[in-house]
Amino acid sequence: MTKKLIEVALPLPEINDASLYDKMPGIGAHPKGIHHWWARLPLPVSRAVLFASVVDDPSSHPDRFPNEEAQERERERLFGIIRKMMRPRLHRHPEVYAEARLEMLKHCDGRLPAVLDPFAGGGSIPLEAARLGMEAHAGDLNPVAVLINKCHLELVPRWEGRSPINPKDRKEINGKQGWRGPAALAADVRYYGRVILERARERIGHLYPPARVTEGMAAEHPHLEPYVGKELPVIAWIWARTVPSPNPAAHGAHVPLMSTFWLSSKKGSEAWLEPVVDRAAGTWRFRVRTGAPPDRGAVKAGTKVGRATFRCLLTSDPIPVVYIRGEARSGRMGARLVAIVARGKRGRVYLPTGEDHEQMGRVDLANWRPAEPVTSSCHGADRLPMYGMQTWSDVFTPRQLTALVALSDMVREVREDVRRDAIAAGLSDAEADAYAATVATFLALALDRCADFNNSLCGWSPTNQKVMHLFGRQAIPMVWDFAEANLLGDSVGGWSTCADYVAECIETIATS
Template sequence: MGTLLERRNGDEPAVTETARKKKLIEVALPLEEINAACKSDKDRKTGTLRNLHKWFAPMPLPAWRALLFAALIDDPEDDNQRVYLLDLIKRLVRNGADLPDAADMREAQTLLKRQFPDGLPAVLDPFCGGGSTLVEAQRFGLESKGSDLNPVPVLITRAITDLLPRVYGAEPLSVSNSAAETGDQLFSSRTLVQTSGYDGIAEDVLHFARRVREAVEAEIGTYFPKGNDGKPSTWLWGRTAICPNPACSVESVLTTTWWLSKRKGALAWLEPIASRDKVELTVIRDQASGSAPDSPKIGRGASFSCLACRQTIDEAEIRRQGQSGGLGLRLMAVQVVAPDKSRFFRAPTAADLEAAASARRPEDLPDISLGEPNQYIAPPRYGITSQLDLYTNRQLLVLSTFATKIREAYEWVLEAGGGEERAACIATLLGLALGKLAQGGSTQTRWKFDSRSGSASPEGIFGRADLPMTWDFAEVDPLGEGAKSWTQNVETLLDALPYAPHGQGSAVRSDARTTALPAPGLVATDPPYFDAIGYADLSDFFYLWHRRALRDVHPDLYGTIAAPKAGELTAFPWHHGGSRDQAQKNFISGFVETFHNLRASLREDLPMLVVYASKEQQSVADEQSRWASILTAIIDAELEITGTWPIHGTGSTRMRGQGSNAVATYIAMVCRPRAAAAPNSSVSDFTRALRRELGPAVRDLQAASILPVDLAQAALGPGMQIFSRYRAVLDQAGERISVGRALDLINTALGEVLDEQVGELDPESRFAVRWWETHGWVTAPFAEADKAARPLGISVDDVKRAQVAVSEGTRVRLLGIEGLDRTWAPTGDTRPTAWEAVHHLVDRLVRGGGELESARLMSQLGSLQDPAMALTYRLHEIAASKGRTADQERYNALINSWSELVKLSASHSTAAGRFF
C-alpha cells in the first residue's frame, strides 16, 4: 500500500440508472509517486511553467497529468491490466518538475486514442487560473478550452494554450540576430534553453525585449545614473514617521532590520545615529564580525521605537500619520555593482537622491482603489489606498514607460515581417514580462536574506497571496541585469517555454455559470477556495500594467479600468455588505448554478473533476464552513462524489506551513450526475455506512502517508462519497440534514476510527495515550495513574517496566519528549510497545541523526510498524485539539518522512547498518 491507494467499494453501491463503466480514477491511483512529483514541481523555483507569470496556488502539472489520464481511461477490471495503467501513470510523473519522457507520453496518447476511436474529447476548465489543467490536456492531444471572469488568468492561459501553439515551429525573424551587431551585453550572452519548436519565438522575444529596454533607457535612463564607483543596482528604502513626543519630533525610520548583508566575511549593516533634530545613517560594510543594531520595530504589529528619544510610536499614531499623508520615505543605502562586477554598499549620494526625487508620476495612470483594509490587504490602514500608492514615482515611471514601448512592439513585429499571430504572441509575452517586472518593482519588494549564505536579494510581491504593509523595501535597477530587472524577468519567462504544449486551445473571459464546450467532453477544474485567496482584488496589481500594454492586442479582456469583481465566486464579506452569512450564501448559490451549467458540457461517460482545498486551518469551525459550502453546492447540483484523492500539492518552503499547521493537501473529487433513482437514507443508516466504510478508507489514507495535519480534511472525501450517494439523508423528523451536519457525523466517525486503532494497541500504549491526552508531558499523582492502568489489566509498574513512564516520587511522568536511549531497539526490549517505537523514531528523526538513524530503527520494528503509524495519527489529533503545536509538528514530521524511512529500512544496506 506504500505506493498505491486503491478504493474499496462500500457494501451499498450507489444506485445507477444504467450500468456505468468506472474510470481508473474511481478505483485506484499511485498517490505516493504523484505526491513526490508534486513536491519536486513546487520545490523547483526556476525553469517551470510557473515562471511565465505569477498566479495563485496553482496545482502542480504532474498532478493534473495523472488526474486527467486516470479520469479519461476506463478501469480495466483486471488486476494485471490495472497495475500496468498505474505503472504508466508513475512513469508519466516520475520526472517531477521536468517533462515526462516522450515515449511514455506516446504510450498514453495511444491508449487514449484507443479509448476514444471517434475522437478525443475536449477539456474545459472554467476557472483556468495559470492554465495547468489545459496544458496537460493538450499534452495528451486533447483540445482545451479555458475561461475565467478575471482577465489575468485568461491572459496567462491564452498565451500558453492558444498563442504559443499557433507559432510553434516558426523560424526566428531575420532581425533577431542583432545582439552581437549592436554590442549589447544584456541578453546577448544568454544561451537559450532548447525549447524545440519554440526556439524561434524565443529568439524573437529576446530581440524585441532588447529593443523595448533600449527605448526605455533612451527615454528615462537619466533617472538611473552611473556613479564614479559603479552602477547602483538596488536602493534600500525605509518609511518614516514623526515622533509624537513634543520634546522630540524627530523624523524616525520605521525599518524592520538594519542588516544589509549577512554573508560571512562581508557583513554589512546600518548604524543609526540620532541627534536632537535628525537621524543619520552610517553604512558599515566588509566586516568579518559584529552585528547590526536591534530593529526599532516592536512586536508583531506596527509599533516602532523612536530612534532619538526611544519613546514608542504606537500603531494608532502611525495609522493616523499614514491616513493624513504624513508617512515619508528615506533612502537608507545603495548597493553598487563595481566595474569588476563585485557588489558593495554605500550611503546615498546627492545624485542618488536627486535621481529618485526628480521622477514624476505619469498623469494618465488610472487610480485603482485597494478597497477597504481586510485580512489580505493591509496597506489602506496606513493611508496607502490605491494601486499607484504601492510604488515610488520612479517605479511608476519605469512601468508606465515599459508598457508604452510594449504597445509599440506589436507594430515593430509587423514591420519586421511577422504576421498578426506572431505579433500578438510576442507582445503578449512581453506584457507578461511587464507583470513580472511589476512583481519585483514595487514598494512590496523585500530585501530577503538567504538562511545559508547570508547574502541578500530582492524578493517580489506575492510570496503569499496577500498585500502586507511593508516598512522597508528594495528598489531594483530595471535597466540592469540583476535580480528582478527587465533582463532577468524576460529570461526566466523564456525558461518556461519548454513546458508549454503545442496543441489546440482557446481561453476566453467568461462566467463559469454560462461557459460551455461546443460538444460535451471532460470538465476538470480547480475553483476558488471560498475565502482563501482574493483573486480579483489581488489581480489589480497586474491588471493595471497588462491593460496599459496589451489593451489593443486583447480588447476583449480590458473593457474595464480594474479587474472585474462582481460575480467572482468567492466568499469575502466585504464584497457582500460585510455579511459573512450573505457571502457564504452567494458562494453556494453561485456554485450550484455553476455545477448545473457545467453538467451540460460533461460527456455522459466521463466524470467531472473538482479540486478543492483551503489555504490554512485557521480553526476547525472555519475549515468546516469552507468545505460545507463547496460540498453543499456539489450535492445541490445533483452530483454524486464517486472518488476522492488527497494530493499533497505544496513544496518544502511554502511560507505558511513551515512551523505551522497549514493545509498542504488538495482533495481531488470525482463527480458524476446523481441517478434519478438514488434513494433517501436515515441518519442512522448513514452513520452505520460511515462506521462500515470509513475505517478502511482512513487506513488507505494512512498507508499513503497522508499527513496527520491533513487527515481530517482528506477523510471528508470518502465520508462525502457515502453522503452524496443518497438523494437526501433524513433526520427523525423527516427533514433533510445539512452538509454541515454530515461533516459533524463524518468527523465523529473519524474520531471513532482513530479510537478503534488505539484500542488495537498494546495496553501500555493505550494507557500512555489516555494519560498524555490529560496530562501531556507533566507529572501527575501516582494514584491517578493507578486508576488509569487497572482497567487495562496492567499496573503502573508494568508501564514503568515497559519504559513508557517513570516515577518521580509519588508522581508519574510519560517518557517520549527527552532522555531517550538512542541505542533502544525492540529486539532488546522484553516488552516493546508502539509508544516507544513512535517516540524513538521521532527523537532520532528530529534530534538524533535524521532519516538515516530513524530508518535504522524502522528496519527493526517488524510488527510494531503499523501500530506505530496508527498511534502517530492519534497523537497528532490529540495535540491539535489541545493546542500543543510543537508536538503536532513532531508527529507530522514523522508521517511526512514515513515512506522514505520505510524505503531506507527495506534496503539491504540498512540491515547491515550502512546507507549509501
C-alpha cells in the same frame, strides 16, 4: 459498467512527490511563470488524473485479465506510464506524452475525448489535456485566468514550429534552421525585450546611475577601498519609511521605521547598518559595516520593538502603530534612502547613500498613473489606506512609476516593430498583426512581472541578498524598509531578467 483506473488505484506516492516539487518556488522556468495564479493545480497531478480518467482499469476486462494477478500486473504497467509522466520538465520529453497518448487511444476507440474546464484558473488541466492530444477548452470568470489559458491553448500553439522573425535570428539562421515547438516565439520575445531595454536606457537611463566609490567613502568604509574611483552597477536601493518623531523635543524631525539593520546576514559575509545619531542637531544617518556585529540581536531588530511599533532613533521614545497610521493618513509618512546594493568583484557590495542617488529616486516623469482607489473590496490590500496609500499609484515610488509607465509605452511601440519584421519575414498582413499581438502580450506579461518586483512593498532579503517580490503570500503586507530594484539592470526585478524569464517559460508550454 467499465471502471476507469482512477476509480481503483493510482501511484499516489510518486504523484504526491512530483506535485510537491511542481508547487515549489525557484524550480526554474515553468508554465506558471507566465503569470502568477494562487490556486494553480500542479501539472503532474493534472496529467495523472486525465490519463487515469480515460484508461480502463484492468478489472473491467476479465476476458484479457482473468485473475487478480493478471490485473495487478497490467495495473502496474499502467502505473509505469504514469510514473514516467511524473518526471520534472516533461515538456522536454515528448516521447513520454506520445506513449501515454497511444495508451489512452486504446481505451476510447481511437478518438480521445474533448476536455472542458469552465473554471480553469491557472490552466493546468487544459494545458495537460492538450499535451496528451485532447481537444482542450478553458473558461473562467477572472480575466487574468482567461489570459493565462489563452496563452497556453491559443497563442503558443499557433506559432509552434515556426522560425523567428526578428532580424538578428533571421540573419544567423538564414532560413535554414528548423525551430522546435515555441522556441522561435521565445526567441522573438527575448529579442524585442532587448529592443525595449535599449530604448529604456536611452530615455530613462539617467534615473538609474551607477554607484561611484570615492576616497571619502572608503575612509569611513574600509571594505570599499578596492573600488575607489570605480563606478559599480547598482542592484538595488534600500529605503526606509519615516515619520516625524512623536517627541516634541525632536522638532518634527523624521525618523526611520526599520524592521532590521541587516543587509546581509550570511555567515562570513555579514553587512549591516550602524546608526550614526546626533541628538543635539536632530540628525541621523547610517554607516555600512561589514563582519560579524557585536550584537546580532540589535542588528536584527532595527528600530522595531513590536508588531508595527518602533522606537525613535533620536529620542528612544516608542512610536506606536496608531501614531504611525495617523501620520501616514495625514500625508506625513516619507521615505529616505539608507543604503545602496551594488555588484562587486565577488558578489554584493553595500555602499552608503549619496544625495544624487536620493534625488534620482524621487524623480517623477510619469505621463500617467493608476488613480483607482484602494478600497475595502480589494481583498488582501484593504490595509494599505491605513498607511496613506489611497490609490494604486501610491504603491510605487516616483522612479518606479516613471519607469513602468515608460516600459508600458515601449511595449506598445515595439508591437509595430514586430509587425514590420513579420511582414519582412514573409507573413501575411493578418498573420503579422496576430503575431505582433502575441509578442506584445508576452512582453506585457513581463512588465507585469516587473511590477511585482518594482513597488514600494518589496522587501530586501538579507539571507538571499536579493529583492523579494510583492506576492509572497495571498495578501499585501506593509513593508517598512523596502528595496527598489534597478529596473534597467540584469538582477532580480530588472526588465531584461523578467522578459528573459517569460521567454524561458514560453518554451515550457509546448503542446505538440
